[in-house]
Amino acid sequence: MEFVLSKPGAEVFVPDGTPSRAALGRTTHLGIGAHADDLELMAAHGIFECYASGERWFAGVVATDGAGSPRAPGETPANASDVRTTRRGEQKRAAELGRYGALVLLDHSSAEAKDARNGALLSDLEAVLRATAPTVVYTHNLADAHDTHVAVALAVVAACRRLADAEKPERVVGCEVWRGLDWLSPEAKVALPIDGQRDLETALIRVFESQLGAGKRFDAGAVGRRRANAAFNDIREADRHEGIVWAMDLTPAARGDVEPDELVTRHLRAFEEDVRRRLARFVR
Secondary structure, eight states: OOOSOOTTTTTOOOTTOOHHHHHHOOOOOOESSHHHHHHHHHOOHHHHHHOOOOOOEEEEEEOOOTTOOOOOOTTOOOHHHHHHHHHHHHHHHHHHHTOHHHEEEEEOOHHHOOOTTTOOOHHHHHHHHHHHOOSEEEEOTOOOHHHHHHHHHHHHHHHHHTSOOGGGEEEEEEEEEEBHHHHHHHEEEEEEEEEEEEEHHHHHHOOOHHTTTTOOHHHHHHHHHHHHHTTTSSSSSSSOOOOEEEEEOOHHHHTTTSOOOHHHHHHEEEEHHHHHHHHHOOOO
């Protein structure tokens, strides 16, 4: 099947020069983020799993063009085309640094990605999933506080549902970015350990100078959250990992076994019940 994307500005970038079809076809771990830099914030586990492997390959997908990125206080608004070019270049440098097998830039606007009536993003994601046939997919979690993140995560779930059962990824996980997931029950939390790659971990985030320069210290925030997740993972046991990214298992929703809103509602109810039970035991 021919690999066709909907946007004229869409691009498949392959750092090692492998033909795009072959590069996409070797994918085992696929990250799908809303914006440039989301992959490095949420899918580091997949990037590191594949970094030094000859058998596993990470491919990244960026849904939007990044033209609406934040600016530093008092900074003159930049031309949207210039911002798009800058962010695209940064994402390509991250792909080179992280040895991604491929990078797919879909080039939708944020407004388009959030428009549930616009089927172009969904069709693009379906095409990517068919071309890559990944074992695991990393995307945003359904309880994220960023509208575009949630819209993209729902599009990923919907695209997975379009696939035949044999084509569906073995696992789809929704990772934390604009909201932590430490509130999930121990049984529900998916731990994505970050170990042994401290220099690369920081370097991948610092590639995005346009974001750090706008006063958003994602490098310190993301690494700090991962360290905190590892430290506060277990009350009684010593830390097992240098860092952890928490994720929500979206596989049941991606396979059509449960609706996305019901999946999140179950987690919220479990959290509420856990808090209420603990209060009830010790209230005076």
